[in-house]
Amino acid sequence: MPLVIPPTLIDEDGGLTQECEDALVAIFERYDVDKDGALSNAELDAFAKDTNGDVFDEDTRNEITEFLDLNSKGYLTLKGFLQMYNLQTSSEPEETWKDLQKHGYDTQLKLVASRNEDSEDKANNKGSQSKA
Template sequence: MPQITPNLTEDDGALTRACEDALIAIFERYDVDKDGALSNAELDAFAKDTNGDVFDEDARAEITEFLDLDFKGDLTLKGFLQMYNLQTSSEPEETWKDLQKHGYDTNLKLVASRSEDRDEKPKPKAK
């Protein structure tokens, strides 16, 4: 019997609770300073881990123009979810790829940390 994967969006186009919860957890992982927004450096780290490179100038311009930013111009959680809602409505397979990159299975359960984290060698203990 084939496994049925959950939808990422509701019938009205809103992200499902499970998808939103996974995206919030990913956002919180990259919001290193815990100020509720992704600075350029935090956004770069997210983009590199997700896509292998930082966002280009066009993508940054779209983020700045169309998504929710804080008073410093940093991407808020609301903006991050807006970004994924837009992507998911047109290319759900890209959102699935992103979620899997960040350790989520097809049931939107966190099963592993990023592959880069898994591949790191344990650091020797200080004597």
């Protein structure tokens, strides 16, 4: 079986590649439930739980509010979300890969399954298994 080398997430200028940015924008849009262009505290909590298993701790929240782009309500904007991932990816690309995979992306940055599809599949499988 040939070795698959995933694409780089950072371009030669230190920014996110277009493919990486597209995936992150899609993830952001999934959590921006009210479609106001920013993640409220509740939306950010939902993202953090799905990505890391728990909400961000106080130190992380303080870093977000201090260093990343927020709207007038203090909510993380898309620009801030991309800034957050640019910082993480520059120092720990493997963490960004883990996050992308948790949100259904394969090593070629193609969406192969969403969390909702995974949940529905599990529910459907349980139902069909109990009928057998």
